Amino acid sequence: MKKKQHTQKKARVELEVRRVFKDFVESKKRARALDSVSFSVHEHEFVCIVGPSGCGKSTLLRMIAGLEFPSKGDVLFRGKRVGGPDPKTSAMIFQTFALLPWRNVYENISLGLESIGTPIERRPSIINKYIKLMDLEDFSDAYPFELSGGMKQRVGIARALAVEPRMLLMDEPFSALDALTAENLRRDVLEIWSDPRTPTNTFVMITHLIDEAVFMADRVIVLSRRPGKVIADIHVDVERPRVDHARDPEFFEMCDMIKRMISYHSGGTIPEPDTP
Amino acid sequence: MSRTKTLLLVLCAIFLTTFASFSYLGWWGEVVQNPQTAQLPYFIFRTMLRMLAAYALVVVFSLSYGIIAGLYRSPRIFMLPLLDILQSIPVLGYIPAALFFFLGFLPGELGFEVASIFLIFTGMAWAVTFSILSGVRNIPNDLREASNSYGLRGWRYVYHVVLPAIIPPFVTGSVLAWGGGWYFLIAAEMLTYGTTTHFLPGIGTYLGNAVYNLGNVPSALFGLIVFVSIVYTINMLVWKPLASYSRRFKMQTMKSEIIIEEEEDSAIVRAVEWVRSRSYWLDAHINEPVERFFAMLRKHDLAIKFIPTKRRHLQLPAWKLFSIYTVLFLAVMLWLLWFFSSSFSVPMLGAWNTLVSHEEIFLLPYLAARSFVRILVAYVIALCWTLIAAIAVVRSKRLSKIFFPIFDIGQSTPALALFPFIVIFVISIFGGGQIGVEVAAIILLLTGTQWYLLFNIIGALNNIPGDILEASRAFGLKNSMLYKKIFLPAILPGIILGSIQAWGGAWNSLIVSEYITFQGEVHSVDGIGAYLTKLTTSPSPDPLAITLCIGTMTIVILLMNYLIWRRLFNYAERFRFEGV
The missing domain is CATH 3.40.50.300 (P-loop containing nucleotide triphosphate hydrolases)
Incomplete structure (x- = not known):
């Protein structure tokens, strides 16, 4: 595996979380979930x-x-x-995979691309690139119920990476x-x-x-x-x-x-x- | 807001509005003029007794039939088709026959009462039985295997695993069943045979009498308001809490976040819990003897062996299935023919003559087609508005708060009670000709159809797993894309299930939608429902003609089930969320 070399201090700040609080109101009581x-x-x-x-x-x-x-x-x-x-x-990968049961692997990965409006001609190459990356080539027609947990998560990862966030x-x-x-x-x-x-x-x-x-x-x-x-x-x-x-x-x-x-x-x- | 508070609020609102408007319009006078108004409390009591008696029968029947058919494969092969056929026979077709049959050996008032209970039973039974059957079939395999390995077999398996497991489908089936019961209440209490009508004491009679006989609109409205209030109260005090309570019995095959809301205290739930807590008593006094009984059967090799079959659809070759259905169908029709003949004391085969006198018999396919188109139109209208309404309501919390009580009330309103008002309204706009009656018929059909669609769609929307919604939002899906790509596919199974029930409701409503007697005049359209009513209200009912008519309707319903609904349902399987 390639070693990643970078100096933290010179790289750009992408995300900043600044003194964030989160309160929830639960059965008439205010509960604080996150504190500064x-x-x-x-x-x-x-x-x-x-x-x-x-x-x-x-x-x-x-x-x-x-x-x-x-x-x-x-x-x-x-x-x-x-x-x-x-x-x-940012694209998110979920603990429970969150795949649409009526779409096969290819179509699930395509979800994000549809949303960001990638032109239809460009989609197949992008989707296939990530199918290959996640070793899903033999399964691109399969439906979620046919896949194991690990494979479902691979689809989830491919879906997230495909929009290149x-x-x-x-x-x-x-x-x-x-x-x-x-x-x-x-x-x-x-x-x-x-x-x-x-x-x-x-x-x-x-x-x-x-x-x-x-x-x-x-x-x-x-x-x-x-x-x-x-x-x-x-x-x-x-x-x-x-x-x-x-x-x-x-x-x-x-x-x-x-x-x-x-x-x-x-x-x-x-x-x-x-x-x- | 708590359920009881909502209930009290709505009831108060209804009471105040009624009181105010009736006083303003000076309607109290007419209400009091109706001699039956004073008996209303007693009528309500009688109706409740009737409904409860029918429901008790339904519970016994559906539990036995559903559990046996669910557990044992060989009986299921013919029990399921039989149930299918029985469910497809329109309820109101039974009325005259039931009457004569029961009056044959139970004289007077008792005979009418029993006939009425039987009718309500046939309106309720099938929905509950089907629900229980599918509930039994849906018990996950691993639960079955675990129970078997821990020694829970036979009756003990039924008592400890099956009965709790079927509580959710039992409750949903019962809600549907009671809805069906209320819907036909008027027809079940104002029993028409030939040219006479017998009135049983009940709310249905009060309403029907006020509208059809007395033409006393204020009193009819009053009766309607009382009726709806009662049904709404029962829904709120009994079914809502039970539905909520039954969620904890739901089978969860995947770790999903079922949010157990804080349940409100409710009398009915307390009653159920009390029964469950007495289980050690039940164990001693019921289970022991039952187990001894089955052990004895087994000793004499009489018990059917309980084989935990895998969850699999009835995999029968098509020709086998077809022949089973054909045989059962003919058997049921023959039985019906015998039933009608003995009821009307007309010899079965002597009825061949009437084939000639009833030329319309040859029109049956045409009549069936007309009715089919009518239902199709009503269905499309219902589907459109319920889709829009369901999505709009589920998305907005504010709208939900306002509309759910309204929908509840709408579902509780017995359609037959609305008919006269609809008829008056439509005929005043479109005139009494064919167009007017067609429009009225379609609107009447709508009342029997739309609630099934609405509630199934809303249920499906609420069942979309949270993580899928989150993922969709996280990927930026909004508005039209969200609806098209996520909501619509996700609710497809719900739409189909709702459509199946809606069409079932529609066929039943045909009989009262196509042939309307109002203030002495008969308005009817060409259709199989109207024809059936004409046959059964004629002075000399013809058993063969009636049987053929019912048979035709049943065949159409069964064909639709097989050619359309089963296929759609299997197609929709891929839209199901795992573990839901």
Whole structure:
């Protein structure tokens, strides 16, 4: 796998989340889901947001996608406020795949292109390019009910990449898959991300698995339990290609540190003094 | 707003509006003039008794028939077609025969009452039975296998798995069934045979009498308002809570976010829960003996072996299926012929003479075609407006709040009660000629058709999984693209199911839509429903002619089922969301 070399400080800021709050009104009580969340994502970065269930990370991602809006604060893409879902800015991959059951693989991938108004003549080449990329060539006529979970998610990824958005947003994309399939897909996603030919190279992913985050990301943003606050914004220094923590002590250290941070914020023990 | 509050609010609104407008128009006088007004409370009581008696019979029948046919493959091969045929026979075709049959051995008032209950039963039974049958068939395989491996077989499987699993389809089927029952209430209480009509005490009679006999419009309106209020109250206090409660029994094969709304406290749900909590008592007193009974059957090799069959459509070769249907159909028709003959005390075969005297018999295909076109027109109109209305209402929360109560009330209104008003209205515009009656007939057909479409479409819209909607929005699909690419395909199964039910309702409504007696005059159009009514209201009813007429209608319905609806339904399978 190609090693991606870039200096964080010189790259452009694509996404800025600025002091975002989100409140919900639930059975006449106001519940705060997100509390003053701020961070930025630069071009070519792979950022993972981790946190326990219910900490608001899905809501945060949806605000980045433009599907929801903050109660206070701003979500800015290249300096402009995100006003609604725009597939050219960001495309999303869903935990439950969200494929249309009446369309086959080819037609599902075509959905985004139809929406952004790509001329019909250009569509086949784009769709076939991504079918090939995701190894779906033998299945382009198949319907979702005929596909396994892993394949469905490949279709989801192809669909998102086909519109060639600036950012790719992923909502726990592998949590509905078995461990082996998830491992393969993770590697495939990283390959796509680090490939200079891919037009989309800013990836934001949510997960509740810390090892997954450390495996995939340049930076891990850790959210606390509800109301979600940013506990840490860590630059993952482990060199790529990364192997899992059973073999790499640095990897293990990083995972461990993040786990301690989360448990500290939930009322656990105090972490080691060298927390950044 | 809570359900009870909405109910009270709407009832108050109805009461106040009625009181105000009636007083203003000085209508109370006429209402009081109607001698039956004083008996209204008693009438209401009798109607409820009747409906409940019929429903009790329906429950017993549908549970037995549906569960047996659902679980055992061999019986299902002929039980399902039989159900199909029975469902296709228009309810009102049974009236004169039922009357004579029951009057034959139950003299006087009791005979009429039983005949009436039987009629309401035939209007309700099939919807519930079908729902239960499909509910049993839809129990997922893995649940079946797990139950088997944990020792839940036979009766225990039925008690612990099947009965809870069929609660949701049972409730939806019952809602449809009661709707059908209310729809025909007037016909079931004002029993017409030959040239006489017998009135049973009930709201239907009150309404029918006020409209058709007394021509007392204010009193009829009053009766209508009372009727609708009652049906609406039952819907709100019984069916809505039950439907909500039954959601927790829904089979979920995929992890989906079923949002369990905070359920309001409701008397009926408390009653159901009380029964369920007594299950240990039921276990001891019912299950033990039943199991012993089945064990004894098994010892003597009498019980049918319970084989957990895989979920598969009845895979029979077409010719086999066709012959089963033909045999069953002829059997049912023969039975009907016998039924009518013995009811009218006319020899079956002696009726051959009447073939000559009733030349119109040869017109049956033409009449059927006329009726078909009429229904088609009504269906297209209904489809158009319900699609627009459903999408508009589901998209807007505000509209939902206003329109759902209105739709509820509309569905609860017995169409037969509206007929006179519609007839007066239409005839005053279009005149009493053919055009006027056609228009009236089509509008009347609409009343029996549109609610099925509306509710199925709304149900389908509400069932679109959240993540698909999100994905569509995230990819920037808006407005016309959203409707065309997402909503319409997603609701296609709902449209088809609704259409099947709508057409069923339409065929039943034909009989009352095409032949209208109003203030002594008969208005009718060319059609098979009108013909059937003419036959059954003639002074000397002819069993063979009636049977042939009903037979023709049934054949048309069955053909439509097979050639059109089954195919469409199979095509629509690919639009289904997994796990829903």
